[in-house]
Amino acid sequence: MRILNIGMNHKTAPVELREKLTSDDMLDYLIKTESIKEALCLCTCNRIEAVVVTENEDDARKAIISYFCRLGGLSQDRILNFIYIFKDLDAVRHIFRVASSLDSMVIGEPQILGQIKDAYAEAVSRKTTGVILNSLMHKAFHTAKKVRTETGICESAVSVSYAAIELAKKIFDTLSGKKVLLIGAGEMSELTARHLISQGVKEVVVANRTFEKAVELSSKFGSHPISFDEIPIYLIEADIVITSTASRHYIIKREMLKGISRKRRNRPLFFIDIAVPRDVEPDVNKLDNIYLYDIDDLKSVAEMNMNQRRQEAIKAERIVEEEVLKFKRWLETLDIVPVIISLKNKTHSIIEKEIKRSESKLKDLSPEQKEAVFVLCRSIAEKLINDPIIFLKSKVGRSSLNTYLDFTRKLFNLEEQEKGELYEDSRHKFNNK
Amino acid sequence: MLGSLLFKVAIFFYVFASAGFIVFTIKQEKRLFNIGFFLLILGFLVHTGFLIYGYCLLGTAPVLDLRSSLSFFSWCIVLVYILFFFKFKLRILGAFVTPFSTFLILISSMFPICFGPVKPIFKTVWLTVHVGTIFIGNALFAIAFLAAVMYLLQDYYIKNKKFSFLYERLPSLTTIDTINHYSLIYGFPFLTAGIITGAIYAQIAFGKYWQWDPKEVWSLVTWILYAILIHERLAVGWKGRKAAIMSILCFVVLSISFIGTSLFIEGYHNIKQIERLGAIG
Structure with a gap:
């Protein structure tokens, strides 16, 4: 019995190919193949993995590759450029790394473990797994959990919008009940606002030059739009202001905010300026209890956190290696x-x-x-x-x-x-x- | 002898508790905090024993010289921190408060021990109440001061985009501000009560409520400053940076009125004067 893992990910294959290979009946195809005893397949937007246990490695490999060729519409020689083939312990290691999010595009992202669990549940419900895959997958979940608790690989935000949320939490502690003012109805600001809403923000007010867009976006958040002239009034109420207009000049100037602190009873005010060129005058940051982060600041926070994750990944690789060794010992007991x-x-x-x-x-x-x-x-x-x-x-x-x-x-x-x-x-x- | 043994044991626990909290802050392992907190509680209990022992020995609160005042102050801060911990569950505060009170008790241990008969005017419950309330108030203000320092640090890190080691470990600005707020709100009634009971005690001991003694004057100034700060906070809505700077200033004045007048300025609160009065001979 051998473990064989054939797949492709965001590093080895372009998205055009990956999306062609996302097929629902791959599992059926695999398990119908004579030489394949156990099978599991994982399809996410970043990877396609076929994991099988086989008596005849050559047959199984050929079957999987020809299936990939058929779906991808490529010849065998061409498809080999886009896939990787792992056997036995290398396959085990690869699965453990994928589950621990070490092979992900964003290292440490938490979704992949859920996706693998779903893939496994699917395989179990179709009864395509057996002793080896059951054990392999449980060990993979165990490894992923261990990596998550023992290293900082999932800590700290690595995307701009999450970095903004983390900063907001360092200022406000909790975001529930906070008011957000969105100036400019861009995609990025919408995304950040959505993250904020998921953190319990009470109200999102939208201001936009073209009023219709403000109406459109605010209806998505179930809030109300305001006109550009009303911004100064809402600066008194808001806790977080996200700006993303295409304006060439500063929309928020230091003078606008000078007397505001008293009216706001000194509550902190957090400006997230994701526009280029910037919408908020940089000097605003010098005012008491007002904090300003522009897109570069946020990017550097995210980059810094990413570096930290890469450091943690070294620790994680060691944990994976330990677990692979344990699994090796278990596989050997199968011989007896x-x-x-x-x-x-x-x-x-x-x-x-x-x-x-x-x-x-x-x-x-x-x-x-x-x-x-x-x-x-x-x-x-x-x-x-x-x-x-x-x-x-x-x-x-x-x-x-x-x-x-x-x-x-x-x-x-x-x-x-x-x-x-x-x-x-x-x-x-x-x-x- | 028992007194100095208890004192030394308390110092010993405080030092290790401080070390525990500091290492916890660096390593972020909850276990270390639990060890530190456990040691702090042990130290606190031993310290309490020491104070009770002193009380029995003197027949009044053991606060008549600078050594025992500082030690009592340190005890008050630990008490307040322990109570705060159960309310706010803020671990990092321990890394600021415990070293601070350990520092105070270490300083206190450097002053000479005085023994002798205590004059009857010191053997009254009013002295104990006066000193007890004042010191609890001061301890709360000390915590307000430390929270203000934490606030300014965190404010600096966020403003200047310096994501240092402390940035990650310090709580959010709002949380620190809340700690500052509550320490002030709770501390002020104690200070007020301390001054009033002090006046009553002065009437009993010296026949006068108020004699414009330097410590009295400084305490009044401190009281007024804190009153302004609290008024600004509650009525005008001072928060954050300004409130933090003001509570640091207030605490500096408080320290002058507390330690300065005991040591360097003439008056009946001066330790030497207390000695001259024959409190401890």
């Missing part, structure tokens, strides 16, 4: 599972056979006594095979393991079941757990 199962099966069949042979001698016993005899036999047999099993487990990960497995087979004269059948068996067991 068939031997252990057939050893157990053999003892059980011996017990059953022997009890059947002695049935005539045992017929006078009461059902309880019969049961006691059965339990006695079973515990003796299990005690006997216990030490060999412990011995085999202790050899996991050693090069000598195969010798010992062979030796055990010969010693107990084990006829192993068909590997596939056994596999189904253990998969069934896992799912029952």
